[in-house]
Amino acid sequence: MKIAFNRPSITDRERAYLDDALSGGHYSGDGPYTRRCHTFFESTLGVPKALLTTSCTHALEMCAILLDIGPGDEVILPSFTFVSTANAFVLRGATPVFCDIREDTLNIDEALLPALISPKTKAIVVVHYAGVGCEMDAILDVAQAHDIPVVEDNAHGLFGKYKGRWLGTFGALATQSFHETKNLTCGEGGALLINDTKYIDRAEIIREKGTNRSRFFRGQIDKYSWVDLGSSYLPSDLLAAILWGQIERWSSIQNRRREIWTRYDTELTEWADQNGARRPIVPDHCEQAWHMYALIMREPEDQQQLIARLKSHQVMAVFHYLPLHHAPIAQQMATRQPGCPVTERISERLVRLPFYYALKDEDQDRIIHLLLDRAAT
Numbered sequence: 001m002k003i004a005f006n007r008p009s010i011t012d013r014e015r016a017y018l019d020d021a022l023s024g025g026h027y028s029g030d031g032p033y034t035r036r037c038h039t040f041f042e043s044t045l046g047v048p049k050a051l052l053t054t055s056c057t058h059a060l061e062m063c064a065i066l067l068d069i070g071p072g073d074e075v076i077l078p079s080f081t082f083v084s085t086a087n088a089f090v091l092r093g094a095t096p097v098f099c100d101i102r103e104d105t106l107n108i109d110e111a112l113l114p115a116l117i118s119p120k121t122k123a124i125v126v127v128h129y130a131g132v133g134c135e136m137d138a139i140l141d142v143a144q145a146h147d148i149p150v151v152e153d154n155a156h157g158l159f160g161k162y163k164g165r166w167l168g169t170f171g172a173l174a175t176q177s178f179h180e181t182k183n184l185t186c187g188e189g190g191a192l193l194i195n196d197t198k199y200i201d202r203a204e205i206i207r208e209k210g211t212n213r214s215r216f217f218r219g220q221i222d223k224y225s226w227v228d229l230g231s232s233y234l235p236s237d238l239l240a241a242i243l244w245g246q247i248e249r250w251s252s253i254q255n256r257r258r259e260i261w262t263r264y265d266t267e268l269t270e271w272a273d274q275n276g277a278r279r280p281i282v283p284d285h286c287e288q289a290w291h292m293y294a295l296i297m298r299e300p301e302d303q304q305q306l307i308a309r310l311k312s313h314q315v316m317a318v319f320h321y322l323p324l325h326h327a328p329i330a331q332q333m334a335t336r337q338p339g340c341p342v343t344e345r346i347s348e349r350l351v352r353l354p355f356y357y358a359l360k361d362e363d364q365d366r367i368i369h370l371l372l373d374r375a376a377t
Contacts, residue, residue, distance in 0.1 A: 002314035003367065008180040008187070009253070009357040014245030021241035029234025030217070033241040040247050041191060045166045047174075049194040051207055052240060053233045056155045056177035056190035060088035063123075063151050063173045063192070065206050065229055066199050069094045073122035077153075078108040079325045080343040081127045085153050086324055094122065095333055098325040100340035104281040105129065109342070110138040116338070117146050126171070127153040131183075131289025132282050133162030136170045149173070149196075158183060159254055160289030167289070172196040178243055183253060183291060183357075186243040189235050206230040256357050257290035260364060264293045264353060267368050277302070293353050294320065300348040306371075307351060313370055318352050 021033055034052050041050035053059040069075065071093030077085050079098035086096045097116050102109045106129045113124065124143050126134045143150045150170065155177035157167035168174035173196070178189035192207075194200050204214040210230025215221050246253070265279055272279050276298035282288050297303045303319060310317045323343045324330055354367060 031237030057084040059175035128157035131291035
């Protein structure tokens with residue numbers, strides 16, 4: 001494609017830090033660059049503990065272990081999300097209970113949560129879709145009334161805010177993604193944010209293959225041993241070095257993404273109104289993370305036609321999630337499923353436009369002109 005849907009932006013800064021990490025000789029996890037990243041997230045977001053992981057998926061798997069999720073448990077989550085949100089808990093034997101989404105933000109519909117809670121409910125997982133915050137006040141009220149922990153899948157939402165507070169700081173646990181499609185990237189990577197301090201010690205153990213190795217390296221014990229469940233969730237310090245270069249540029253990255261998003265939204269307003277398409281909705285009390293720009297078309301055929309037309313001009317636009325409650329594996333589970341009509345309707349109408357830090361002005365010109373059915377300049 002002449003204009004890709006996504007293209008990660010790596011500069012000489014990231015390459016320099018990678019060279020430095022290679023020269024330093026610490027290639028495995030929890031090296032100097034990993035520690036810098038931990039300190040940044042803890043100090044900037046104000047979370048008690050941040051731990052880099054090999055992916056957001058693995059951070060979610062750590063959440064499932066930390067919450068002692070097991071067979072017979074139920075976990076409430078949106079149907080409109082990536083498969084990892086469900087897989088992490090299904091791997092522990094839990095049954096997903098899929099919740100529909102709101103019409104406006106496409107986030108989990110908090111009004112539906114009370115009816116989905118049962119004595120088997122072990123966690124509520126929310127996803128800040130497109131980096132726009134879920135209605136966390138209402139969600140936490142419901143969760144606290146039933147003594148159920150909340151996990152924030154914040155793969156889209158780093159540096160977004162809800163009522164002035166960073167996304168990822170509301171739930172007992174939260175996860176981040178540094179996949180190549182995310183605002184900050186090291187190719188593959190993630191982080192676990194721990195807001196409830198009672199989970200910190202065990203999280204370190206789970207992340208280190210179920211051993212108390214972290215305490216050993218801090219000189220707190222003279223030998224380490226296998227003490228709990230766990231796996232190898234530490235990313236290489238080489239990846240952390242790349243991520244550190246991205247972190248140092250985070251403000252400029254966010255500013256550029258805001259410019260691209262705002263231009264799409266401004267120049268497509270009239271076209272969207274004329275074609276019955278809906279632009280993104282960001283409530284006034286939310287500060288979005290500038291993660292993506294998506295249009296919701298009037299009819300399913302409009303989605304396919306727009307994607308095909310842009311592709312014919314070498315522009316890659318894409319749909320997004322298929323409803324998880326319709327997935328073959330979900331159909332095999334004995335899950336309580338009340339239906340998710342909004343998810344189904346949005347899924348077959350949503351189109352994501354090319355959106356990344358290095359998107360050139362002339363390329364965005366071309367995309368907009370193609371949508372407006374004008375000759376590209």
